[in-house]
Amino acid sequence: QPVLTQSSSASASLGSSVKLTCILSSGHNTYIIAWHQQQPGKAPRFLMKVEDSGSYNKGSGVPDRFSGSSSGADRYLTISNLQSEDEADYYCETWDSNTRVFGTGTKVTVL
């Protein structure tokens, strides 16, 4: 089954940009992944899915500041014009025929 690798933390200043990475394990570099945001004390929220082509589809109501991209086995989430409410944990998810996998999450701190 696939394994997803994420950095444990990232930080950036208010109004700047941050790019998060989710790395697919060997042999799974064509997999679609999804990005989820979890603000403190809240349930996760679907942000977008990102394909190996780099195309992405966002969930309902997700601000334009959020975008996705891809390179090889790496899937990215970029948050532009960082806001205080973007301080959260971000998880990537992938799946195959009979299981689902989550990355360990990246904690984003807004400085």
Place this chain on the structure above:
Amino acid sequence: EVQLVESGGGLVQPGGSLRLSCAASGFTFSNYAMDWVRQAPGKGLEYVSSISSNGGSTYFSNSVKGRFTISRDNSKNTLYLQMGSLRTDDMAVYYCGRLNGETDYWGQGTLVTVSS
């Protein structure tokens, strides 16, 4: 508006059982596979189980296989997770999710505490 509302969490002793429910609204429930994902205190998200749209196929993580069952009642727009032989490491917030390939909607979660 898609809504998923979990219920049934609570305090249970090790070795005990509990049934969680997830009431769905705002979409045609019978058209979607569904899943359960949990989050232990201070930890990340962990896949638990999923079920196909008609209930004919079910899947479980190795950590719960043989102890948990998943089911659904499409006439009641409700998803269930029957948990048995509960252990302290099953303690977590349990979320239900709608599957569209990815998990595209999440419930608010229900807390399961396993303690004597």
